[in-house]
Amino acid sequence: MNERSAVPPSARTTIRRLPELANHDRATFYSILDESYVCHIAFSANNDTHCIPTAHWRKDDYLYIHGSNGSRLIKSLAAGVQTSVAITLLDGLVLAKSAFSHSMNYRSAVIYGHFEIVQGSAEKLEALDVFMDKIAMGRKEEARRGNSKEIAATNILRISLTEVAVKISDSGPSDKDEDIDLPVWAGILPMKMTRGSPVHNENNKDVIIPDYVKTWAD
Template identity: 40%
Template sequence: MTLSDRSTAQDTLEATQRTQIRRIPQRGDYDRETIDRILDEGLICHVGFVVDGQPFVIPTSYGRMGDCLYIHGSPASRMLRSLSGGIEVCVTVTLLDGLVLARSAFHHSMNYRSVVLFGTATLVQDFEDKQAALKAFTEHIIPGRWAEVRSPNRAEVQGTTVLSLPLHEASAKVRTGPPIDDEADYNIPVWAGVLPLELQTTAPIADPQLTSEMPIPEYIRGYSRRSVVSNKTP
């Protein structure tokens, strides 16, 4: 089966012992559409694993295609070499949407969307599958870029380790809305509410090595993570 043959198999994931949301369970969500949208909007995941009793948590970029999350890097990477051996891994992605300011210090919080994924990674070895995964990484970060740049050559593809992690055991957790204060605190004369946060770009900076005055592509000028999600295909 090639990467292009894989498609979403479940609309809702079954909660497992590891993914069951126990603290404030009403914030838990096992719907694949919710999970996929969070993964598609995020840019960085944190990969947790244990080697010889020593835990590691490594931030890295990623890409999603259908039912799999993909990570990649140098064959010399300790993380990738360790995960290639079939050890258990935990991957998290978090999007911070706002600071929740309550009337009491105790009830201050944050609005967020997060995904926790458990499983065992598999080494992607087929050349075309690796090429497809590398395209997914690029398009995840900035859609439209792959069609304009030079594609990786065979040596570059073969010199890159690509791992796939199935989206079979995962859950999302989401907080939205205003602060929730104790009833007795609602009369305290202090401002309360939400300070929204959003990842935004600033003006693009041209590479000084450009040999001519080149227009900035529309996919760069109109870039936003929300637009990335809205244009993402399953």
């Protein structure tokens, strides 16, 4: 394994359940983050444990999120609380001959660490540009850029992608020998996120439709 691309496990991220599904390739890990739009963040605040979904994006070796000053999530993470961030892509249901052997195909990443605040307007704008590129390449040149008041009202936080557990399941059913000849259908029922026809806003008169809108739908 390439040293640069390796994500060596820590005590927290060593995969104990089905260790054969552990995947330590950094390119695979990053493709999970880049393909998904929403992560779930676990953190503690006021003696409660919370699990909150939010949009994410990646720049280099950091995962970024953003939010407003008033949010409990942002305030707690900005205060430096230990956190765990999970991203999961579901790829299908795996139907086996026996009920017990049913499973799912998925790609997941669980990140551990602490978020840090991205300081400085230039740094914040640069991070937001990467987010806009993820939404649609070229869009950052079209939409009105954030002004100083808007940038100031947006908190951007990032977490280093150093302590992670990546788990991938992408195979057919695995039945016991004694079940293999049962007259039961077995196989994979695939699932994937697809893109539907764009809904045009009414105030788009005289607006040239960008290619990323024209080609959006699958």
